[in-house]
Amino acid sequence: MANLTAIGRDGFSKPDVTIVMPCLNEAQWLPACIANAKEALDVIRQDIGLSGEIVIADNGSTDGSQLIARALGARVVDVDRRGYGAALIGGLASANGTYLVMGDADGSYDFRESVAMVRCLMDGADLCMGSRFKGRIEQGAMPWKNRYIGNPALTFILNLFFRAGVSDAHCGLRAITKSSLERLDLSGRGMEFASEFIIKAALKNLNIGEVPVTLSRDLRDRPPHLRPWRDGWRHLRYLLMLNPWAFVVTGVFATVFSLAILAFAGIATFRGLAGTTPIGNYWVILAGSMLGLGHIACLLAAAVHLYGRRQGFRQPSPWEAQVAPWISLETMVIAGGTAFMSGFSVLVFVVGYWSEHHYAAIGNMLPAVVGTTLMVVGAQNVLGGFLLAVINGHEAEFLSEHKYEPGLLRSHQKEAENQQKRAATSRDYR
Numbered sequence: 001m002a003n004l005t006a007i008g009r010d011g012f013s014k015p016d017v018t019i020v021m022p023c024l025n026e027a028q029w030l031p032a033c034i035a036n037a038k039e040a041l042d043v044i045r046q047d048i049g050l051s052g053e054i055v056i057a058d059n060g061s062t063d064g065s066q067l068i069a070r071a072l073g074a075r076v077v078d079v080d081r082r083g084y085g086a087a088l089i090g091g092l093a094s095a096n097g098t099y100l101v102m103g104d105a106d107g108s109y110d111f112r113e114s115v116a117m118v119r120c121l122m123d124g125a126d127l128c129m130g131s132r133f134k135g136r137i138e139q140g141a142m143p144w145k146n147r148y149i150g151n152p153a154l155t156f157i158l159n160l161f162f163r164a165g166v167s168d169a170h171c172g173l174r175a176i177t178k179s180s181l182e183r184l185d186l187s188g189r190g191m192e193f194a195s196e197f198i199i200k201a202a203l204k205n206l207n208i209g210e211v212p213v214t215l216s217r218d219l220r221d222r223p224p225h226l227r228p229w230r231d232g233w234r235h236l237r238y239l240l241m242l243n244p245w246a247f248v249v250t251g252v253f254a255t256v257f258s259l260a261i262l263a264f265a266g267i268a269t270f271r272g273l274a275g276t277t278p279i280g281n282y283w284v285i286l287a288g289s290m291l292g293l294g295h296i297a298c299l300l301a302a303a304v305h306l307y308g309r310r311q312g313f314r315q316p317s318p319w320e321a322q323v324a325p326w327i328s329l330e331t332m333v334i335a336g337g338t339a340f341m342s343g344f345s346v347l348v349f350v351v352g353y354w355s356e357h358h359y360a361a362i363g364n365m366l367p368a369v370v371g372t373t374l375m376v377v378g379a380q381n382v383l384g385g386f387l388l389a390v391i392n393g394h395e396a397e398f399l400s401e402h403k404y405e406p407g408l409l410r411s412h413q414k415e416a417e418n419q420q421k422r423a424a425t426s427r428d429y430r
Contacts, residue, residue, distance in 0.1 A: 005208075010209060012286070014096040014098075015050075015051045015052050015096050015097050016097055016098050016099060017050050017051070017052035017053075017097045017098075017099045017100075017101065017118055018052065018053050018054075018095035018096055018099075018100050018101070019036070019037045019041065019052065019054050019101045019102075019114070020057070020092055020095055020100060020103075020104070021033060021056055021091070021105040022057045022102075022104070022152070023056050023057060023058045023059060023061055023065050024059040024060065024065075024087070024103045025059070025061045025062060025104045026061070026065050026377035027063040027064050027068055029106055029107050029218075030056070030068050030072075030220070030294065031067055031068060032107055033103065033105045033106070033107055034069065034072045034073075034074055036107075036110060036112065037054050037074075037103075037111045038054070039111070040052075040111035040112045040114055040115060041053075041054070043112060044118055047115065048122070049118065050118070052097065053074075053075060053095075053097065054073070054075065055074065055077055055095055056069040056074045056075070056076045056077070057077050057079050057087040057091025057092075057094075058076055058078055058079065058087075059079050059082055059087040060079075060080070060082065061084070075094075076346070077090055079091065083190045084189075084190055084191050084193060085186070085187075085188040085189045085190055085191070085192065086189040086190075086221070088102055088193060089186050089188075092181055097178065098178050099118050099121050099122070099176075099177060099178070099403070100175060100178060101114045101173075101174075101175045102174055102175070102176075103172055103174075104173075104218070106219055107171060107216065107218050107219035108141065108215055108216055108217070108218040109173040109213065109214075109216070109423060110213070110214055110216070111173075113130065113173065114175060115137075116211045117173075117174070117209075117211055118175060120175070121175055121177055121208075121209070121235040122208060124182040125207050126176065126177055126201070126206035126208070127174065127175065127177070127180055127197075127201055127207075127208055127209070128174065128175045128176070128208075128209040128210065128211060129168065129174050129198070129204055129208065129210045130171040130172075130173035130174055130210075130211060130212075130213035131166070131167045131171060131210050131211065131212055131213060132168050132171050132214070133151075133152075133168050134168070134169050134210070134213070135212030135214050135215070135338055136212075136214045137214075137215045138217055139194060139217075140217050141215045142358070151168065151169075151170055154170065154235050154236065155169040157166060157236070157239055158199065161199075161242075161243040161245065161246065162198075162199050162202040162203060162239075162240055162242075164198050164199070164201070165208065166208060166210060167210065168210075169194065169195060169198050170195070171213065171215075172194070173213050180201070183204055184200045184201060184204065185311065186200070187221060188238065190234055191234055191235065192234040192238040194235070195238045195239060196238055196346060199239070199242050200313055201290060203242070203314060231372065238381050241304065242304065242308060243304065244301035244302070244308070247301035247304065248296045248297075248299075248301045250294070250297040251295070251296075251297030251298035251300075251301060252292030253294070254290045254291070254293045254297060255290075255291060255294035255295070256294075257287075257290055258290035258291035259287075259291065261279060261283055261284065261290075262284065262288075262369075262370065264279050265279045265283065265284050265287070265366050266366060269366055270363055277405070281364070281366075281423070284365055284366050285365065288369040288370070288373040290312040291373050291377065292373060292376050292377060292380070295380055295381070296380060296384075299381075299384040299388070302384075302388055302398075303387065303388060306388055306391050306392050307391055310391070320399045321399075323399065324398075327399050328396050328398060329385045329386065329388070329396035329398075330396060333381075333382050333385050335378075335381055336377075336378040336379065336380070336381030336383075336385065337378060338378070339374050339375075339377055339381060340374065340379055341377060343370070343371045343372065343373065343374025343375035343376075343377075344371070344375060346371030346374065347368065347371035347372065347375070349371075350367050350368050350371060353367075393429075
């Protein structure tokens with residue numbers, strides 16, 4: 001069998017491949033999964049010549065899973081932060097291998113199929129996804145709503161938004177190089193980790209490979225930790241939080257729709273046709289509301305884009321250099337203030353007209369709606385400018401060449417840790 005002695009992170013040698021399994025009370029089926037992982041490492045050692053280790057990322061098991069794993073030669077990493085993603089992130093962070101394989105500890109995946117994934121990484125891929133849809137799904141291994149609705153729909157949206165080019169975005173068996181993992185800066189605690197993994201890899205332009213795998217019925221005699229509706233929503237919200245175009249489309253549609261109605265209503269009012277057109281007061285009110293909605297959606301799209309740039313997931317677009325001098329906190333405050341005062345002026349005019357007509361009800365609500373909408377949009381623009389500045393790291397020039405390095409603090413922390421370890425080692429040798 002493969003040598004599973006875990007060489008310390010500060011040791012003289014390290015394994016080439018690490019198989020990481022998240023674990024939460026898996027004592028019954030953990031032995032079978034570890035045995036299967038050992039078989040995979042044996043094949044990797046014999047066919048590829050790479051050594052390996054098994055890491056069990058324990059998420060607070062109370063059934064003795066930790067003792068079983070250690071007795072079977074695996075290294076146990078305790079992860080206090082709860083959740084599927086949190087467990088995997090903790091296990092992957094402690095892995096010693098150059099090539100990292102992750103899979104569930106419930107017997108649903110055959111780790112021997114990860115041999116092809118390691119080969120894929122060695123051939124130049126940054127990460128390799130398993131595909132159950134290109135491979136095989138055993139009868140009863142996946143609920144029909146997940147197989148025919150949930151997974152295909154979420155994978156389609158992910159590919160549409162981020163051009164990842166994968167056929168199964170949520171397969172639990174996947175592999176990645178250690179250097180590529182460090183670039184992703186993963187943070188998802190729950191099942192959304194699966195989507196975050198692919199999204200950030202696509203945004204970072206990593207080379208993504210894919211191999212067919214088999215999904216078997218898991219060994220558990222209890223319901224899985226997965227909750228389809230809750231976890232499906234967590235996947236979907238992550239897709240939206242990292243893709244500005246979903247909000248751009250919504251904002252542009254709402255804005256164009258509202259401006260068209262307001263323009264038509266204005267022309268009809270100017271020509272004295274307001275009473276003979278289908279555009280009445282209710283449509284005007286709807287248009288004002290839609291314009292506010294469209295403006296908020298565009299601000300949200302800008303926030304998502306700036307966040308992606310700041311975190312290093314999005315590269316500057318060619319058009320940014322042209323508009324950068326005009327997009328800043330100051331210009332947003334000026335534009336918002338101008339819109340607000342324009343709307344206020346319109347409302348002052350409305351009040352004056354109302355008083356001149358002895359405070360009688362005004363039949364046409366277009367001026368009042370335009371005035372209030374301009375005030376709301378103007379206020380939103382000012383507040384949105386400050387929000388974007390906060391998201392941009394308190395930088396008022398949103399599209400400047402200033403680059404934030406999310407890993408800088410971590411690099412300093414790692415350097416400090418390394419210095420402490422070197423000092424401790426020096427004391428040991430004295």
